[in-house]
Amino acid sequence: MKNLLNQKQMRSADAFTIKNKEILSVDLMESASRAFVKAFLQEVPEKATSIAILCGKGNNGGDGLAIARILKDSGYSGVSVYLVNFSAKETEEYTINLKRLEDLWFPLTAVNTAADLPDLKEKVIIDAILGSGLNAVLEGPYLQLVESVNALNRQVIAVDVPTGFPAEGPLKKEGVYLKADLVICFQRPKINFFFPESVQALKRFTVVPIGLDEEFIQNCDSPYRLIEGPDLTGLVKPRAPFSHKGTYGHALIVAGQQQTMGAALLSAHACLHAGAGLTTLSIPESGLTALNTRLPEVMYLDRADLIPEKTNKFSAIAAGPGLGTAEGSIAILQGLLKLKVPLILDADALNMMGDKPELLKQLSSGSVLTPHMKEFDHLFGDHDSWWERLETAREKALELGCVIVLKNQYTFIIDLTGKVTVNTTGNAGMAQGGMGDVLTGLIASFAAQGYTANEAACIACYLHGKAGDELAETQVSISASDLTGRVSKTLKGLIK
Numbered sequence: 001m002k003n004l005l006n007q008k009q010m011r012s013a014d015a016f017t018i019k020n021k022e023i024l025s026v027d028l029m030e031s032a033s034r035a036f037v038k039a040f041l042q043e044v045p046e047k048a049t050s051i052a053i054l055c056g057k058g059n060n061g062g063d064g065l066a067i068a069r070i071l072k073d074s075g076y077s078g079v080s081v082y083l084v085n086f087s088a089k090e091t092e093e094y095t096i097n098l099k100r101l102e103d104l105w106f107p108l109t110a111v112n113t114a115a116d117l118p119d120l121k122e123k124v125i126i127d128a129i130l131g132s133g134l135n136a137v138l139e140g141p142y143l144q145l146v147e148s149v150n151a152l153n154r155q156v157i158a159v160d161v162p163t164g165f166p167a168e169g170p171l172k173k174e175g176v177y178l179k180a181d182l183v184i185c186f187q188r189p190k191i192n193f194f195f196p197e198s199v200q201a202l203k204r205f206t207v208v209p210i211g212l213d214e215e216f217i218q219n220c221d222s223p224y225r226l227i228e229g230p231d232l233t234g235l236v237k238p239r240a241p242f243s244h245k246g247t248y249g250h251a252l253i254v255a256g257q258q259q260t261m262g263a264a265l266l267s268a269h270a271c272l273h274a275g276a277g278l279t280t281l282s283i284p285e286s287g288l289t290a291l292n293t294r295l296p297e298v299m300y301l302d303r304a305d306l307i308p309e310k311t312n313k314f315s316a317i318a319a320g321p322g323l324g325t326a327e328g329s330i331a332i333l334q335g336l337l338k339l340k341v342p343l344i345l346d347a348d349a350l351n352m353m354g355d356k357p358e359l360l361k362q363l364s365s366g367s368v369l370t371p372h373m374k375e376f377d378h379l380f381g382d383h384d385s386w387w388e389r390l391e392t393a394r395e396k397a398l399e400l401g402c403v404i405v406l407k408n409q410y411t412f413i414i415d416l417t418g419k420v421t422v423n424t425t426g427n428a429g430m431a432q433g434g435m436g437d438v439l440t441g442l443i444a445s446f447a448a449q450g451y452t453a454n455e456a457a458c459i460a461c462y463l464h465g466k467a468g469d470e471l472a473e474t475q476v477s478i479s480a481s482d483l484t485g486r487v488s489k490t491l492k493g494l495i496k
C-alpha cells in the first residue's frame, strides 16, 4: 500500500531524492513540471487554448514558470504568465526558471498588488501562486487576489495544491481557497484532499509521479496509506482445490424488522455473493417468506436462538442493518455483546451504542464498527472537521481494540493500532439507501472466510467501490441490488 506523507515528510523525500539521486533541486522541479504538463495535455488537448499561469515567488511559482516554458515547447500558443510579486523573497529555483523564460523573451506581466490583476481573458487558469509551503490562512493581497480569480469562474487547474488550501490539519470553515476544477498533485495526494470539506477548493485531483525516491517514501513512518487494486491481488485468496462450503466459513447476520426487512436481505445477499460458504440470517419470523423466496441459499435463525450454544458455530457475526432501536433490539444487541466474540456492527447497532455508550465497553477486541459521519458523531461526539473526526477514530480504534470503517466518498479504515487505510474506489452513483447494508454483508463474508477484521474491512471497502465504479461506466445510479449482483465478477478481476 502506498504511504501518504505529511508535508514535512514530503520535503524530506525531496531532500533525500536530491542528495541520493544526485540531481539538482531545479531538475526535480523540471521533472515535476513535465509531469504536470503530461497530465494537463489530457485535460486541455486543444493547443490553441488561451492559458493564464499565475506564479507566486516560491517553488510552486517556480513550477508555474517551468510549466509555461514546457507548454510553449509542446505547441501551446496562447500561454501568458502573471508574476504575483507579493513577497520580497524568491526561491533559487524560481529565479532560475524566471531567467529561462526571460531568455526566451516570454511576455511576463507583473502583479504587484491585488488591484494590478488585469481583466483575465484566458480560458484556462493555472494556479501556481502558493503550494504546499502555505503556513497561514490567506490574508491581505493573496486573499484579495484569490477572491478575484474565484469570481472569474474560469476553468482552474492547480499545481500540486490549490492556493490557500492546507495539505493537512483541520480545515477551517472561514478558510478561503482558490477554487480548482482539477489539482495535478505531485507524487502523493495531500491527506486533506480526502475530506468532504475539500470540495470548497477542488472538484477532483490526479496524482503524477515526479521521480521522488519511492523506497524513502515507503519507509517513512506514516499513519496513512492508500489501498489500490494490486494490494488486493496478493491478499485475496483464490478458491482452493477440493474446497467445499465448510472451507469458506459460516456468517450470521442479525438484522431487519418489519419495515426494514430489505436491509437484512441486502446484507445477506452481499455476504453470499462475496463467497461465504454458508450464510444465515436472523430476522423476525414475519420475514421468512421473503427470505425463502428471494434468497433460497440463505438459512434462518430465530431471534430466540441468539444464544452461545447456537451461535458458537458461526465464524463471523454482523448486526445492525434495519434492526431498529426499540427495546427488543437493545436486548438482541446486549445478548450479542455477551457472546464475547468479535462482531461487525452497523446502522442501528451503532445507533443503540450511541444512545447507551456503556455498551461500547462490552465490545470484544477485533470487532468492526462501520459508521457514517452521523453515526460516528452520535457514538463519539460532534466534530468541527473531518481531520478531527479521523483523529478521534484513530484514538477510539486503539482504545476499543476494534476496526473502525468511517464511511464517506473516501472511506477510512482504521486498524487496531490506529493506522488509517484510505479507500478511493466508489462514486456518486452509489449514493443510494442500502449501500451500507451491502458493505456490512461483504465485511461479514470476508471475516467468515478467515480474513482478519482489518483485511476483511479493506477488501470489502475496495470491492464495494470498485464494483460501483464498473457499473458507473454504463449506469447513472447504482442500486444496492445492482451492486450485490456485480461483486463476484469484480472480485474475480481482483484475484487474477
Ligand SMILES: NC(=O)C1=CN([C@@H]2O[C@H](COP(=O)(O)OP(=O)(O)OC[C@H]3O[C@@H](n4cnc5c(N)ncnc54)[C@H](O)[C@@H]3O)[C@@H](O)[C@H]2O)[C@@H](O)CC1
Pocket: 014, 025, 028, 029, 030, 032, 033, 056, 057, 058, 059, 060, 061, 063, 087, 091, 129, 130, 131, 132, 133, 134, 135, 136, 137, 138, 139, 142, 159, 160, 161, 186, 210
Ligand atoms: N524540490 C522541491 O522543492 C520541489 C517543489 N515543488 C513545488 O514546491 C511547492 C512548495 O514550494 P515552497 O516550499 O517554496 O512554497 P510555496 O511556493 O508553496 O510558497 C512560497 C512561500 O510563501 C509563503 N507563504 C506561505 N503561506 C503564506 C500565506 N498564507 N500568505 C503569504 N505567504 C505565504 C511562505 O514563506 C512560502 O515559503 C510545492 O507545492 C510544489 O509545487 C515541486 O517543484 C517538486 C519539487
Ligand SMILES: Nc1ncnc2c1ncn2[C@@H]1O[C@H](COP(=O)(O)OP(=O)(O)O)[C@@H](O)[C@H]1O
Pocket: 347, 372, 407, 408, 409, 410, 411, 425, 426, 427, 428, 429, 430, 431, 432, 433, 434, 435, 436, 437, 438, 439, 464, 465
Ligand atoms: N459518493 C459516493 N462515493 C463513494 N462511495 C459512496 C458514495 N456515496 C455512498 N457511498 C458508499 O455507500 C455506503 C453508504 O453507507 P450508509 O450511509 O451506511 O448507507 P445505508 O445506511 O443506506 O445502507 C458507504 O460505504 C459509502 O462509502
